[in-house]
Amino acid sequence: MARHPVATKAAAAAASPRRRAGAAAVVLTLALLLALCTGTAAGPRDDSAGPSAPGPSAGPPRADLGWGFTHTRASADGGTDAARRRAVRTLTPHRLPQNQHLMGWGAENPEPSPGRYDFAALDSRIAFIRETQGVPVLTLCCAPDWMKGGRAGHTDWDDLEKAPLPEHYANFARLAGHAAQRYPQVRHFLVWNELKGFFDDERGRWDHEGYTELYNLVYAEVKRVRPDALVGGPYVVMDSVTGDSPHASAELRGAWGSADQRALDAVRYWNTHRIGADFVVVDASSYTKDRRLLPDAFGATAKFTDIGRWVRGTTGLPLWWAEWYVEPGDAHDRRDDWTEGHRLAVQAAGLIAMARGGADTGLYWNPQLREGRCPGCLWEGTGEASGGGPLPILDLLTRFATAFGPGTGYESVTAHPPAGLHLLADDRTVLAVNPGTEPVRTRIDGRPVELAGHEVRWLDR
Template sequence: MSAESRRVVVPVLVLVLTALLGCTGAAPRAAGAAEAAFNGTGCSSAAVRGGFQVGVTHAEHSIGTGTDPTAPPPAPAALARARRTLSSVGPLQNMHLFGFGEWANPRHGAHGPFDWSSLDARMRLICATGGTPVITLCCSPSWATDHYDPQAPDDTTHLYDAPLPSHYQDYADLAVAVARRYPFVRYFQVWNQFKGFYGVPRPDGSVDYSQWDAAAYTSFYNTVYRALDGYRKSARVDLRIGGPYVPFPTWSDPGAAGHPAAVAALRGQPWGTVDQRALDALDYWLAHDAGADFLAVDAGTDTEPACPDTAPDCTDAQKYRRFPDQAQGAAKFKALDQYLHGLLNHRQLPIWWSEYYAPVDGTNASTAAMYRGVLDAMAASGASAALMWSPEYEPNLPTDCHDASGHQECSNGFPALWTEPDLWGGGGPPPGPDYLSIVRTFTGSHRG
């Protein structure tokens, strides 16, 4: 097709496809506009029971939903291909309250009108593919921080800031409003990766990064938990709440940048040394949480750089991430699962790997053997669920990458299950290893 004829055809195609798939690519309604509650047709609220399953977390782009609601909708055939793939895995499908594809602030102001358009669009995708929805209660609308601008209610500049304590209850009220709107959603995770809680504020305004602010996170978690638990007791006995979604940074340097794990099984191993600050944060939460129905955690097989590559005294061995081999990667997840089971002791909380990664190089790509090895280790060591981050293929562009001491470091390239559907095709298998077959091995019992 010539460039001239393509310019003529594209507007017509967009109009036709918009008529066919209007809800997929529709712009969000204005906040406060009348919006009929979505009834969850197609969604499952079945409990996760026994065994181990791998679900997905929808991120910036996922089968026509995501960051740009005004983009032309995908071609119907591409959309159908991607949806068939999504229907064959899980069934757990996770989405965020705000951020990671949900870019319409669900509430304009702490007590303002609601805008459900972004959440509804993604929920329709989950239900259309027979998913069991999970909602991660993250991240921060600007009104929950000290940067609110009523003229820019969808501003994401401070998305990863921790909510202010004065807005903990407002955030908890929003969580209950979400649970009411989607009465078929059983699972809620409170926050994501301890964002905004990685240091303790000092009186002079500086931050002490030698410890994470587990007390502040736990106070926030407990406020949200008590609000949802109150709603559960009055109307939703099946609702389940989990936290703290804590990540486990791991260092190739046995000194772990000054914070090596105190537990021998997590220190000085061939796969690295876990950061004690993460373990301390988890210990604090377990000792002070108001309740929980599952334990949410996060890790990857790679190790952190020991120092910034711009530091004058940083050696080559410290400047970039390390990538343990297949056996070491599996051993790391097995060791972490065993450690977590020991911590939980009598509580018997199911372990959810809310994120997991198995990169073999700086592009964040993996291999079939490496990826399967990590999942096998989780399953064998008693984990209940794992959520694959961003299952839609987004190739690395040159602008996504930078050189780190001769090693390519990229922001994308993660394993995926389907290619991005668009006007011209897509929705099929991505290049590289067949991760879909691996993930389907760990599909929940009621999937085909």
């Protein structure tokens, strides 16, 4: 889905079709795995040092990190000194999981030519995550041009979202392993992003065979060089469609629409053929592919609950939401039609729905701008000296992360009368969201409560 700016120059081009025979793919995968594990295809050395950082935290890493965010092209590691310092003060107390991509979304081409590395931009992001006491996560996407049929030494950002050619899967796996070694403080790795470049136009479905071949090579290499690391995939976009679509699933549907069967097929194939995984990764929008909110913006968030339960039931793995969206974008993928109060309330309902669906980790895609008004952003842009301060979505995310972090034991909570409220609770906290525009009076835990239209209210138990 074209939902976000990519890298430093342009949006990505459409993916090219791919086809391969299943048996040949298995043989190729085994051969490449052998080459990676024995070191017979080892690439050139990189003796440059990564950012100064302590070793991994004591104890084994957890597969459930709670709630954090993903850095995009513009983030707080750049901008004016005053705003950057303010952003550090804004983020540091919360120690959130922070995700960064290997290439694109703020990181330059890490291997412009075979064996020639450039990790300066990625070093900056990883150093910033450390400075703000965040938990670093690395998404292993995307691939240098020469792995995609392009010219070595050249980076065409219009081709960012192309997948590597099969003959370069092992080279990409080697690059992923190199990054894993360079950043020992990163212990969680996502393999690729939204199956970018893996859509087969001829067959009209995802090339989940090709992706899984790449995934298995990356998984094996990262585990070889970093046995402590946790690795997950397949980072599928769980699209939904209306019931009259030829791709509508008969097994997973609700008032929000029907799941796109092709996404379910991709998850099932990966789950059956993966050589290992520590968690499963998906993302989704609450709205359909044609940007319809069914039955409305708040009701559509039930999709996150239904999708989450299906994914967990299918894979048996801890569930990560790598991205989620509740507000349809315009033709330029801008989201600026809602008031901030409306946006905040629907985002809160989305968080509740993901938690009810069994989410263990959620990474908010931060659509950060360097300066100016920024709807849905976590902090004020650091391009201006006055920037770096928190915005309402960050307050919601950090409060949710604190109240409903890893290992939360959710408890039942009701409102009388129900008033259509979206509710989530554990033994200490209740989160209540009024989806309506008018005030409502009700009783929660027996206490009288009045919520304004679109109000998000935190209550102690």
